[in-house]
Amino acid sequence: xxxxxxxxxxxxxxxxxxxxxxxxxxxxxxxxxxxxxxxxxxxxxxxxxxxxxxxxxxxxxxxxxxxxxxxxxxxxxxxxxxxxxxxxxxxxxxxxxxxxxxxxxxxxxxxxxxxxxxxxxxxxxxxxxxxxxxxxxxxxxxxxxxxxxxxxxxxxxxxxxxxxxxxxxxxxxxxxxxxxxxxxxxxxxxxxxxxxxxxxxxxxxxxxxxxxxxxxxxxxxxxxxxxxxxxxxxxxxxxxxxxxxxxxxxxxxxx
Numbered sequence: 001x002x003x004x005x006x007x008x009x010x011x012x013x014x015x016x017x018x019x020x021x022x023x024x025x026x027x028x029x030x031x032x033x034x035x036x037x038x039x040x041x042x043x044x045x046x047x048x049x050x051x052x053x054x055x056x057x058x059x060x061x062x063x064x065x066x067x068x069x070x071x072x073x074x075x076x077x078x079x080x081x082x083x084x085x086x087x088x089x090x091x092x093x094x095x096x097x098x099x100x101x102x103x104x105x106x107x108x109x110x111x112x113x114x115x116x117x118x119x120x121x122x123x124x125x126x127x128x129x130x131x132x133x134x135x136x137x138x139x140x141x142x143x144x145x146x147x148x149x150x151x152x153x154x155x156x157x158x159x160x161x162x163x164x165x166x167x168x169x170x171x172x173x174x175x176x177x178x179x180x181x182x183x184x185x186x187x188x189x190x191x192x193x194x195x196x197x198x199x200x201x202x203x204x205x206x207x208x209x210x211x212x213x214x215x216x217x218x219x220x221x222x223x224x225x226x227x228x229x230x231x232x233x234x235x236x237x238x239x240x241x242x243x244x245x246x247x248x249x250x251x252x253x254x255x
Contacts, residue, residue, distance in 0.1 A: 045090035052206030053235050053244045055224030057120050059206035060128040064178055070095035073239040092204050094239040100177035101235040104250060108184050118227040125185035133179060135253045139171040139234055140245035149174035173234055208242045222246045
């Protein structure tokens with residue numbers, strides 16, 4: 001190491017230190033060049049996907065948090081990034097990779113029949129609103145969750161999937177699941193018009209296109225015409241599959 005690096009006295013050393021310190025951010029800030037910078041520019045499209053769960057009488061658009069919605073199947077084949085697919089072009093087609101969605105039906109979109117059972121109201125427009133992670137959510141029973149990714153609690157503790165799903169028997173939806181609720185559509189919760197797409201999409205209805213493949217699994221889905229008391233279900237979907245399973249319960253504690 002050259003002695004000239006330490007020459008110039010204390011003042012020279014402090015000058016170099018100050019230059020280096022100016023490049024270091026406080027612990028509670030994120031660099032504008034970092035991957036965690038997800039601020040949206042004005043006029044950008046939200047990352048949305050149209051989903052029509054098997055058995056539900058209508059489809060809905062889901063707004064996903066940044067970097068949570070994979071690209072559509074066409075953009076995956078063309079090696080396009082998520083920003084080009086979802087943000088710039090505003091594609092709403094089903095993603096190429098498996099995605100998890102937990103849907104809760106609010107009382108406003110349901111009606112009670114004379115025999116006490118619930119049915120879907122189809123006389124009002126609906127919209128999907130994103131929810132926070134619940135304090136408790138017991139997912140599908142019967143061993144369906146054994147092969148799914150681990151829950152968020154076990155993910156944060158760096159546990160394995162075997163410990164989460166088999167040893168502990170957790171049925172909580174996977175850590176990457178997005179939670180939404182279906183509510184009546186009003187002017188207050190309606191999103192502004194989307195930016196014009198550069199690549200036109202055809203036939204985006206939220207349904208899986210049956211191409212005769214083995215991944216078009218629908219036999220494992222629960223019947224959504226019989227509304228469960230929890231009014232909540234898990235949707236495991238992609239461009240090639242759509243599986244719907246009823247959740248046992250979901251709970252949000254009041255603060």
